[in-house]
Amino acid sequence: MSTLGIIGINLDLLQQNISRMLEQAAVLPPVSEVVRTEGARDEDGQRLVNNRLMDVARQVAWRTEMVRTYVERNAAAFEAAAAGLQETDGQSSLAARQADAFVDGIVTTSPASSPNAPSTTPTPSAPATSPGAGNDAW
Numbered sequence: 370m371s372t373l374g375i376i377g378i379n380l381d382l383l384q385q386n387i388s389r390m391l392e393q394a395a396v397l398p399p400v401s402e403v404v405r406t407e408g409a410r411d412e413d414g415q416r417l418v419n420n421r422l423m424d425v426a427r428q429v430a431w432r433t434e435m436v437r438t439y440v441e442r443n444a445a446a447f448e449a450a451a452a453g454l455q456e457t458d459g460q461s462s463l464a465a466r467q468a469d470a471f472v473d474g475i476v477t478t479s480p481a482s483s484p485n486a487p488s489t490t491p492t493p494s495a496p497a498t499s500p501g502a503g504n505d506a507w
Contacts, residue, residue: 383451387444394440403430 404426409415 387447390444394437397437400430
């Protein structure tokens with residue numbers, strides 16, 4: 370016995386989640402804002418702190434850009450998957466409708482109205498006899 374599993378996807382919900390992903394990616398600050406550091410640099414200690422802060426800001430900006438790219442690529446992949454599922458579903462539906470129409474066409478066509486139907490009903494043939502065998506009964 371085989372088990373048939375059905376996977377269902379709510380494409381409206383998927384599209385809503387894709388939109389939310391893209392909105393969140395758009396809210397992330399651009400690299401230019403993340404790396405900007407402000408502060409006094411008059412003394413050596415201030416300059417040192419600012420330089421370290423700038424290094425950390427560059428790392429954060431790089432990671433922020435990685436997250437943005439990751440989210441945008443995943444959103445694009447989800448959109449492509451949804452489009453593929455819709456296309457496959459449409460093709461499957463079309464194939465099912467065509468098969469259903471084919472079967473309905475065969476079922477609704479009566480044998481007498483079929484162009485390939487024989488004009489007379491066939492009669493059963495006589496039993497075959499082998500050569501040399503007599504036709505007498507035992």
